[in-house]
Structures are given as structure tokens and as C-alpha cells.
Amino acid sequence: MSFVNGNGAELLGRIERSELEVNGLVVLRAGRTLVEHYREPYRAGVPQLLYSLSKSFTSIAVGIACDLGLLALDDLALSFFPDKRPAEVSSNLAAMQIRHLLSMTAGHDGDIYPSVTARTDWAAAFLAQPVEHVPGTFYRYSTPSTYMLSAIVERVSGRNLVDFLMPTLFEPLGIARPVWETCPLGVTAGGMGLSLSTADTAKFGQMLLGRGVYAGRRIVSEHYVGLAASEQSDNRAGACRDRIDSAQGYGFQFHRCRFGAYRGDGSFGQLCLVSPRHDLVVAANCGFPSMSGLQALLDLIFDWAGEKVGSADRELQLRRAAETDALGSTIYASLITPATAAESGLSGSPPLELPFSPETVYRLDPNPAGLRSAVFRLTENGFELTTDYGDERSGTLPFGFSRALEAEDVFVKDLSRHRQKVVTSVEAAGEDSRSLRLKLHYTETPYRVLYTIRRAECGILWSFAINVSFGYRSYEVLGREESGYRILTGK
Secondary structure (H helix, E strand, C coil), X not given: CEEECCCHHHHHXXXXXXXXXEEEEEEEECCEEEEEEECCCCCCCCCEECHHHHHHXXXXXXXXXXHCCCCCCCCEHHHHCHHHCCCCCCHHHHHCEHHHHHCCCCCCCXXXXXXXXXXXXXXXXXXXXXXXXXXXXXXXXXXXHHHHHHHHHHHHHCCCHHHHHHHXXXXXXXXXXXXXXXXXXXXXXXXXXXXXXXXXXXXXXXXXXXXXXXXXXXXXXXXXXXXXXXXXXXXXXXXCCCCHHHCCCECCCCEECHHHCEEEEECCCEEEEEEHHHCEEEEEEECCCCCHHHHHHHHHHHHHHCCCXXXXXXXXXXXXXXXXXXXXXXXXXXXXXXXXXXXXXXXXXCCXXXXXXXXXXXXXXXXXXXXXXXXXXXXXXXEEEEEECXXXXXXXXXXECCCCEEEEEEXXXXXXXXXEEEEEEEEECCCCCXXXXXXXXXXXXXXXXXXXXXXXXXXXEEEEEECCCCCCCEEEEEEEEEEEEECCCXX
């Protein structure tokens, strides 16, 4: 789907020529939609995982709670958790305020995320961490700090964060009840895990551009939006030199940008950009292998808006060269674009020789995914693949020889696995038709998975690759044909 109005066509053209993997894009200028575009197989209205862009929504929840008199920015973080107070409280922990959590200056020297999330009780684990710096004096990006803000809002409001935000934010913006992942104790994650459509994220940006007002209704005070969007801490030390818009200061869960703009963002290029100077909001959901892709996108946007940022196209090509990952350009390119029937070499009937034997159980050698076995069953125009992981991921997916198919599958989002939409397609991977590429596009996230199946002497060679990931990116394993064992279909 693509809607383009006015000079939005120029911006969309630049982005498409750049070959940046932008899956969904909404551009609003002066409150008017200039672009709403979705790259196949993404669709309008499908919620997208926001990763750390979730933090900006938690910030506004804090602002609303402040407006309601439920808390104040100078309140001490420890005061909300008397039941989780550690045996020894350092002076730095005792001095930690809500504003320090908001500005990523809680005082921790290193990354405490692994230590906090390894525990069932994240709040208690957070309060047990050493606080090496005086709060307010040292910037350290911290997802657990945002989680604590979520936990605080839930404690003072008596409701989970989504319930709190439904009448105060989501419903006034015309946003249906969203899914937001939680910690093991059921507290909303805050710093991650929220899913919204690209258009809904743009509504959030328009509210911010309106300094807290949306469609004539006050959502959050102008005072709080001003604080959130202005520099509250210095994030310049140690910033990547080629990511200039990540070294302009940090607000309350918002990154400052050049030209007076600010943004919420998340892993792999999730974006909500607000530029008051240009009366501009840009929401995007992307699948960038590295966050330098986000800087390239920002360069394109600012250049289109009339700012002098140099030759965006030339800089973009330099960045893309630096982003080539270990999977190799051929595999990466094959992950990006779903094949049509003509491109795949398949036309409704199977290739002359399939790399697998139908109705045969293939036992896979140990692998990072924990995949135990795979079975292929031919259908009228394709086949079904049944996989066994020994957990909720086990199931069956359809693949068509002539067209992409829509289904549901259990796959990871941010914190945990969820049943979600997936589009499957298949193409020949070798001239001898003895190998197939199976593509799985999880359209609620940036994840695009590629399985390559090749015939091996004693079974199949099973290869996995994914375009973006927090863990392993690829593996290859032997699937051994279980001797003398085939599934009886009863036909």
C-alpha cells in the first residue's frame, strides 16, 4: 500500500533509491499526511514492535501521572518500593529521583540490563545494583531505569501501564488497546515491548508536535513535553562519530537531534521523529542491520526538509558498505525481497527434484535454535513444513510454489515468544533444483528468516539466517533421515 501527497513523493523516492529497509513509513507535515507507505509484505494497521521506542510512551505516562498529582519529578525512586528495599542503601541510591530515571542519569556505571533481567523480580534486582555515580551526573542508557518508571506509575495509579494509558493517551489518540510485554511478575516492561501500527506511532508524534494536545484535547501538559524534548543529560561522550543525531543531548526518554528536532527510537530503526521547526512528524518501522541506517534515514529526512546535511546519497552508500554483515551480501539481499513466482523458478508445481523426501522425519543435530526435527508434506500447490522444538514454537507452516502465503507462527518479539503473523514464500536456490530457500517474513517485527534446504548424503542440510537479531544470526546443521521411518498419511 502506498499513499503519497504533495512533495512527499520526493522523500519516498529518495528512501526507495537508497535501498534502506524501511518497512513502514508515515510522514505528517502541518498535520497533513504526505506519505503512508508499506513495503511488501507489510500492511497498514498491523502493529509493529517498537523496541526501545516504547520508552518514549513510558515517559509520557510519567508526565500524565505528574499532571494528575500522582507523583513528582523530584520524588525518590526508593520511596515507591519499601518492600524491595535492599539491606544496605548507599547514599547514591537514596538520592536517585524520578527525573534521574527519565534522563538516564540514575548513576550506574555499566550496563545493568543482564543482571536485572536475569532475576524474576526486576525492581528488587535494580535496587540491589551498585550505584557508582551521584545521580544526575553520569549518563548511561538504561532500559531497566525505564522499567522502574513503569513500575512506579503502576504503583501510584493502581493499574498496569496499558490500563492507565487507555483513557489518558491511547483512546484520545484513537489507538486500540495495544499489546505491551511484561516482566516475569507481570509489570509492564516500559523500556521495550510495545507494539503499535506505524500510523498510530505518527499520532503519538503529532500529539508531541502539538505540545501535548491532539485533536483539540490536552493529553499531557505543555510543561512536561517541553522538559521531555529538551536536553536533560549529556549523551555526547562515547557517541559514534558517524551518528551525529545520537550526540545532541538526551531528554526524558527522548533523543535530541539536530535542527531542534527530537525522537524516540528503537532497535533496528524504529522511529518517531518530531521536528517543530519543520512542522513535521515521521514514523517509521525499519529492519536496519545496524543503527547507522537510522542516521542515514535521518539525513535523508532533514535534507528533504530543507536542511543542509551534505550529500545524503553519497554518505548513505558509505554507510551501507560498512553495514555489510557476516551473512554476506547475497544472503542479505535474498532476505529483503520476497520472490515472485516468475523470479523463484517455481510455477505452481514442484521442481523436478525436491531436496527432501516427503513424509520423512529428519532428526536435526544439536543447533542454537533447539530444533529437533522437521517433516515436509506435499500439498496441491506446495508443501507443509512441521517443525518440533519441544516447546510452543512447534507447529506447521504452509509454503506455496506459486505465491506467498499468510499464516501464524510462534516467534520471538522483544522479551518473549508470541503467536504472530508470518508470510511464507519459497524459491529454488540452485540451478539443479536440489535446494530450496524458504522465506518467513514476520510482519509484526523486522524479522525476516531464511531457511535453505539442501539434499545431503544421509538427509538434508538445514541452514538458518535472519536479517536482524539480538542473538545468533545464522547456523547450519545436518538433518538425518530417520532410517526406515516415514509418516503414514492414510491416503
